Amino acid sequence: MAKKGQRLQFGLQCTVCNCVNYVTERNKQNTADALKLNKYCQSCKKHTEHKERKKLD
Numbered sequence: 001m002a003k004k005g006q007r008l009q010f011g012l013q014c015t016v017c018n019c020v021n022y023v024t025e026r027n028k029q030n031t032a033d034a035l036k037l038n039k040y041c042q043s044c045k046k047h048t049e050h051k052e053r054k055k056l057d
Contacts, residue, residue, distance in 0.1 A: 006030075012050035014041045020053055 012022040034052040
């Protein structure tokens with residue numbers, strides 16, 4: 001059963017190749033803005049910026 005609360009689960013999408021490489025979560029009350037992280041993309045084979053994608057249920 002899913003937890004109720006402030007945490008949102010979402011995917012991180014590469015801005016270069018648009019692949020969703022990571023799934024993570026954040027607290028929507030503490031972090032109001034969308035996340036942008038530099039992560040390793042397996043398709044591009046280099047570190048690129050990953051942006052928050054839509055929520056996962």
